[in-house]
Amino acid sequence: xxxxxxxxxxxxxxxxxxxxxxxxxxxxxxxxxxxxxxxxxxxxxxxxxxxxxxxxxxxxxxxxxxxxxxxxxxxxxxxxxxxxxxxxxxxxxxxxxxxxxxxxxxxxxxxxxxxxxxxxxxxxxxxxxxxxxxxxxxxxxxxxxxxxxxxxxxxxxxxxxxxxxxxxxxxxxxxxxxxxxxxxxxxxxxxxxxxxxxxxxxxxxxxxxxxxxxxxxxxxxxxxxxxxxxxxxxxxxxxxxxxxxxxxxxx
Amino acid sequence: xxxxxxxxxxxxxxxxxxxxxxxxxxxxxxxxxxxxxxxxxxxxxxxxxxxxxxxxxxxxxxxxxxxxxxxxxxxxxxxxxxxxxxxxxxxxxxxxxxxxxxxxxxxxxxxxxxxxxxxxxxxxxxxxxxxxxxxxxxxxxxxxxxxxxxxxxxxxxxxxxxxxxxxxxxxxxxxxxxxxxxxxxxxxxxxxxxxxxxxxxxxxxxxxxxxxxxxxxxxxxxxxxxxxxxxxxxxxxxxxxxxxxxxxxxx
Numbered sequence: 001x002x003x004x005x006x007x008x009x010x011x012x013x014x015x016x017x018x019x020x021x022x023x024x025x026x027x028x029x030x031x032x033x034x035x036x037x038x039x040x041x042x043x044x045x046x047x048x049x050x051x052x053x054x055x056x057x058x059x060x061x062x063x064x065x066x067x068x069x070x071x072x073x074x075x076x077x078x079x080x081x082x083x084x085x086x087x088x089x090x091x092x093x094x095x096x097x098x099x100x101x102x103x104x105x106x107x108x109x110x111x112x113x114x115x116x117x118x119x120x121x122x123x124x125x126x127x128x129x130x131x132x133x134x135x136x137x138x139x140x141x142x143x144x145x146x147x148x149x150x151x152x153x154x155x156x157x158x159x160x161x162x163x164x165x166x167x168x169x170x171x172x173x174x175x176x177x178x179x180x181x182x183x184x185x186x187x188x189x190x191x192x193x194x195x196x197x198x199x200x201x202x203x204x205x206x207x208x209x210x211x212x213x214x215x216x217x218x219x220x221x222x223x224x225x226x227x228x229x230x231x232x233x234x235x236x237x238x239x240x241x242x243x244x245x246x247x248x249x250x251x
Numbered sequence: 252x253x254x255x256x257x258x259x260x261x262x263x264x265x266x267x268x269x270x271x272x273x274x275x276x277x278x279x280x281x282x283x284x285x286x287x288x289x290x291x292x293x294x295x296x297x298x299x300x301x302x303x304x305x306x307x308x309x310x311x312x313x314x315x316x317x318x319x320x321x322x323x324x325x326x327x328x329x330x331x332x333x334x335x336x337x338x339x340x341x342x343x344x345x346x347x348x349x350x351x352x353x354x355x356x357x358x359x360x361x362x363x364x365x366x367x368x369x370x371x372x373x374x375x376x377x378x379x380x381x382x383x384x385x386x387x388x389x390x391x392x393x394x395x396x397x398x399x400x401x402x403x404x405x406x407x408x409x410x411x412x413x414x415x416x417x418x419x420x421x422x423x424x425x426x427x428x429x430x431x432x433x434x435x436x437x438x439x440x441x442x443x444x445x446x447x448x449x450x451x452x453x454x455x456x457x458x459x460x461x462x463x464x465x466x467x468x469x470x471x472x473x474x475x476x477x478x479x480x481x482x483x484x485x486x487x488x489x490x491x492x493x494x495x496x497x498x499x500x501x502x
Contacts, residue, residue, distance in 0.1 A: 053320075053323065053324065053327065056311070056327055056330075056331075057311060057314060057315065057327070060307070060308060060311030060312070060330065061311070061312070063308060064308065068352065069304075069351070069352040069355055069356070069359075070351075070352055072304065073304065073337070073341070073351075076304065076307055076308070076334050076337070077334070077338070079311065079330075079331075079334070080307075080330075080331045080334040080335070083327055083328070083330070083331040084331070086324070086327070087328070090324070100320075100321075100324075101319065101320040101321055104320060105320070108320075
């Protein structure tokens with residue numbers, strides 16, 4: 001579940017861009033004076049908040065597929081944790097005098113579309129989706145944290161710190177594959193589809209939201225670099241592939 | 252939302268039965284030495300826990316009907332609160348070395364049946380159900396609290412203290428009735444149906460679970476008194492009728 005620790009050329013580039021912008025050294029009061037940075041953070045918090053709310057709804061829905069009460073409770077627990085993240089993120093938006101609904105609205109259709117296209121057809125698909133979603137969210141939070149002012153970063157890291165409720169899914173999925181290896185093939189395809197749909201919706205968002213996209217690749221001072229966005233997606237995809245292999249779901 | 256404060260003949264009877272049994276003066280260690288009392292509390296915690304889990308699922312489901320993001324978040328917030336109650340109740344079951352799933356299982360079918368028969372067909376029906384369910388649960392918790400040992404009572408009151416998330420529903424329902432008075436007639440019928448189905452499932456549970464039913468009417472020492480169960484249901488129904496009238500939903 002860890003992103004690779006070895007410094008890569010990408011990490012070095014990341015390091016440079018951080019030095020250039022220096023947002024990470026500033027707090028919210030200072031950095032939000034730049035209206036483009038402010039708009040990017042409002043976008044980010046809105047996207048994350050809607051993502052948490054949508055995840056809450058889908059996990060609560062998937063809980064119905066649980067074969068046993070304890071499994072149902074485990075999925076409901078993850079859903080409730082997502083809702084707590086939603087509360088923190090929308091609370092922060094209100095703190096900075098932004099309307100949470102207005103901040104979330106631009107991201108609703110991409111997230112709804114993702115969930116519509118990836119409705120699990122059974123309990124195991126639901127588990128894999130919960131695990132993959134939790135892990136990708138954690139990777140993304142970690143990627144974006146370094147681009148943020150100290151106040152916003154503290155919030156994002158606090159929300160990140162509280163993920164990982166999905167680890168119980170690993171055990172269940174492994175046991176199911178052991179019992180019937182054909183399950184592994186089906187779930188590997190499913191995990192690939194999840195990642196594909198996630199990337200395709202993420203690319204829609206990147207294309208639509210300039211301020212957010214620019215910030216994601218190294219701060220507003222550097223301008224929007226599509227190649228760097230691509231590298232971020234590659235790192236996340238690579239981490240996903242490693243996790244899937246560890247789970248016995250090699251592509 | 253308050254139960255009537257004036258002492259009624261029922262309240263006096265309640266007072267007497269409390270004096271007789273004295274469970275309220277004892278703590279869990281002392282009172283659980285009686286296996287019938289212990290069985291009754293395990294039943295109670297199991298029934299409440301499953302009730303909270305089922306409420307979580309249905310509220311999360313109803314959140315989909317919300318006309319606006321803020322409404323969706325409000326219903327999701329109630330769902331998450333129910334899940335926190337679930338965690339406390341099942342946590343307590345584990346503390347007293349009981350398996351939560353086994354304790355919940357006897358109540359699953361009655362609660363599932365209740366929700367199956369009362370699936371809201373629109374947002375307003377969902378709101379009325381959330382409000383009615385929250386209030387009836389609070390009334391029931393208050394009724395049962397006086398029968399319990401000090402430790403179990405503290406838990407039940409703590410969970411009760413955290414309800415009332417449904418008050419936002421009152422405002423929305425009132426506004427909808429004002430805008431279209433015919434809505435009031437439809438929702439009044441709906442609220443009656445909710446109460447009817449709740450009572451019918453509760454009566455099933457009473458018939459099936461002797462130890463629980465006996466405790467609900469004044470402690471195991473007094474034996475099972477069906478008339479007293481009836482009076483408890485009457486008090487809860489009366490409080491419900493008053494609340495509905497206050498909401499503009501007179502029958």
